[in-house]
Each structure stands twice: as structure tokens, then as C-alpha cells.
Amino acid sequence: MRDRKGGFGNDPERDKQACPVEYTLDVIGGKWKGVLIYHLMGGTKRFNEFRKICPGITQRMLTLQLRELEKDGVVHREVYHQVPPKVEYSLTEFGRTLIPIINLMKDWGKEYRDKQLEVQKYSED
């Protein structure tokens, strides 16, 4: 067992919860959560719309990531009980509080993607 100085109990999540940054990353830092939230900022989306927007994601992962966002209260899932089925995903009010962060990340990503590539040149093997 791991030596846990301070005896905080044995919840491995505690370390993350203790740091607000990690808590936030826990909500938006999943493999696809960032993009999903980002695209939801542009309006309601259906399941297959996401699949078109993110060709790399599988149904399974899309479901899992959306479920986690739903569980975290970030995304609302509206089911229309009809044939063929229709499910719409949207940001909750709570989810919208993330918009400033996502926007900042978007801006940073756009601005520094190139510069970061330059940096990498100097640290190549």
C-alpha cells in the first residue's frame, strides 16, 4: 500500500479533489469532453451530429463521455420517445459556466499551437 502521510483516509480521488485545478480537469479533461463541450457551445447537438463532427470518436466513447458530462451536470440529455428515436444534447446552466474556460483554451490553442511546434524542434532527440 501507498504511504499516505497525514492519514487522509484512503480515497485515491482525494488528491485530485484537494486541488481545484484537478477538479476542473476532471470535468472537462476527458479524452473528448473538451471538444464535446466546445461544440455544444454552438448549440444543441444530436448523437450522430457529434459523430460527424468528431470522426475519430467511436459510438462507445461518445456515449461514455456524454454520460459522464451528464452525470457531472454539464450536459442535458433530452430524449424524444418516438420512432425513429431522437436524442438532443445541450449544455445545462451549470455547463455554461465552463464557457469562459473553454473559450480561453480555444484561444490559447489557436495562438500557441504553432509556437509550441517551434519549441519542440529544439527539444528533439
Added chain:
Amino acid sequence: MRDRKGGFGNDPERDKQACPVEYTLDVIGGKWKGVLIYHLMGGTKRFNEFRKICPGITQRMLTLQLRELEKDGVVHREVYHQVPPKVEYSLTEFGRTLIPIINLMKDWGKEYRDKQLEVQKYSED
């Protein structure tokens, strides 16, 4: 991890690179990267300092995460060739451009950690 060897031809990571949000998450979204950057905002840190601050992280993971941050140009690694060895980690200028994002994530985490717990109560039906 990100493949730097070739171009973006059939790189499955391409989808992520295509979205600036995901690019940013790729840099700061690693399991421990957020906390590491966050703590580096408070000043230079040594290897074992991190281990004290983040009791849950293993040497191995700490090394790997720091190396990735270094590779991405976010963190500078200063090695003092002496006995006993001394290595200091600090944010690069590039790394400092992330500070606004980390701060925003910290604020959001602090503010909404509690509210999110409430949200979960309502989504248990």
C-alpha cells in the same frame, strides 16, 4: 502520446490537433499536469517537493508528466551537476502563457465543486 515523428497523414491524433481546445487539453490535461503547472506557478520546485505536494503521484508518473511538459516547452528543467543531485523545475515563458487558464480553472473548481455535488443529487433518478 502524441506522435511527433511524422506528419499528420494518418495520425489518429489529427482530430485532436484540429480542435484548438483539444490541443490545449493535450498540453495541460494529463493526469497530473494541471497540478504540476499550478504548483509551479508558485515558484521553482524540486523533484521531491512535488512528491510531498502530491502524495498520490509515483516517481514514475512524476517523471513522465514532467518530461512531457518539458517536451511541450512548458517546463524548464535545470540540472545541477553536483552530489547530491539537484534538479529544479520551473515554468518557461511559454508555460507562463498558460497561467490565465490555470487560474480560471482554479477559480471554477473552487466555486463549483460544491454546486456540482448538488447537481448530482438531482440526476440520480
Added chain:
DNA sequence: CGGCATCCCTTAAGATACTG
């Protein structure tokens, strides 16, 4: 259409031991 269940492989991550 929008899933979920299953199988299976790959990658991430932990434990431990050892080193410059």
C-alpha cells in the same frame, strides 16, 4: 436512430528494485 453488451487488445499507471 441511438444506443448497450460483449469480447479483446492496447495503453496507462502502480509497485518494486536498482543506479549515477
Added chain:
DNA sequence: CAGTATCTTAAGGGATGCCG
């Protein structure tokens, strides 16, 4: 002190098939 190396386990994730 600040790591590597190695092994093992846990989690992530793809492919496929079925179902409401």
C-alpha cells in the same frame, strides 16, 4: 536526490452484434 528499469495490473478504447 533524482531518477531508470522492469514487471504486473488496471483502465482505456476499438469492433462487432443486438435491441427498443
